[in-house]
Amino acid sequence: MFGRTTKEMPEATDALAGRDMSVSVPSAHFINGNPLVGPYPDGLEIAVFGMGCFWGAERRFWEVPGVYTTSAGYAGGYTPNPSYEEVCTGRTGHTEAIMVVYDPGQVSYDELLKVFWETHDPTTGYRQGNDIGTQYRSAIYTTTDEQLDQSKQSMDVYQAALTPLGFEQITTEVKPLDEYYFAEEVHQQYLGKNPHGYDCHANTGIEYSGLA
Numbered sequence: 001m002f003g004r005t006t007k008e009m010p011e012a013t014d015a016l017a018g019r020d021m022s023v024s025v026p027s028a029h030f031i032n033g034n035p036l037v038g039p040y041p042d043g044l045e046i047a048v049f050g051m052g053c054f055w056g057a058e059r060r061f062w063e064v065p066g067v068y069t070t071s072a073g074y075a076g077g078y079t080p081n082p083s084y085e086e087v088c089t090g091r092t093g094h095t096e097a098i099m100v101v102y103d104p105g106q107v108s109y110d111e112l113l114k115v116f117w118e119t120h121d122p123t124t125g126y127r128q129g130n131d132i133g134t135q136y137r138s139a140i141y142t143t144t145d146e147q148l149d150q151s152k153q154s155m156d157v158y159q160a161a162l163t164p165l166g167f168e169q170i171t172t173e174v175k176p177l178d179e180y181y182f183a184e185e186v187h188q189q190y191l192g193k194n195p196h197g198y199d200c201h202a203n204t205g206i207e208y209s210g211l212a
Contacts, residue, residue: 005132006090007125015078016091022081025071025182030189031062034069037182040101044068047102047112047147048075048177050095050139051120052128055190056199060119061100062189066107071099072183072190075141076173081181087135095137095173099180109147110211113154116140117208120201122158123168129200138170141177148176150211158208167204 025036040046051057054072062070074082077093087094100112120128122138142148151174159170182188191197 006134007132008090009134010078010091010093012078012093014091015093016082016086016089018079018086018092019081023083023182023184025185025188029062029069030192032069036069036071036188038101040068043103043105044101045104045109046143047100047109048097048141048143048180049100049112049116050076050097050137050141050173051116051122051201052096052136052138053131053198053200054096054098054183054187055197056201057096057098057120058189059191059199060115061098061112062192064102064107064112064115066103066105068101068103070101070189072187073097073099074181074183075177075179076139080179084184084187088133090134093134094181095135095139096183097139097141097180109150110154113151114208114210117154117158118206119203121204122170122172123162123204124202125171129202131200138172140172140174141180142175143177148174153211154208157211158206161206161209162204165206167206
């Protein structure tokens with residue numbers, strides 16, 4: 001029933017049990033040297049996005065001026081401290097996710113939403129490019145009420161741009177972040193360590209105009 005290409009979300013009662021201990025991750029970001037794990041400096045904020053394979057998604061955010069650090073992880077599901085292999089079964093409920101720690105004085109949340117909307121296809125459900133499965137779904141997990149409001153408004157703005165051009169409805173899951181689990185060390189800044197590694201991301205080619 002479940003597997004790498006499953007398009008059916010599990011019920012909480014059917015999710016894998018997971019474990020109490022989190023994985024070990026590097027102390028510093030491979031690209032910019034900033035801490036991967038908090039606590040982070042005062043004044044920084046955290047955003048979490050799911051937009052398909054986290055290898056390519058993470059690179060898109062660490063390249064943004066004003067982003068302090070990024071990491072690859074899992075969010076949106078039930079299984080505590082899941083492994084990559086478990087997430088790929090479709091039985092954790094998690095999607096591959098990116099945590100973005102940023103300075104709102106240098107880059108706004110709406111500017112991060114622009115990166116999010118424009119660098120994947122939010123209309124394809126449990127799929128991004130050649131990657132199929134619930135772990136590749138589009139998602140925004142918010143850490144403040146303001147982020148939640150802006151995310152919902154931005155989805156309406158982007159849908160208004162997509163619909164006249166024949167795109168389907170946006171399927172992005174938008175909800176407050178419950179828990180974010182760091183992925184294994186091999187996945188952190190993967191394309192920084194492997195510049196020619198796999199980077200599968202579709203996109204609509206449509207610009208996100210931003211919030212007024």
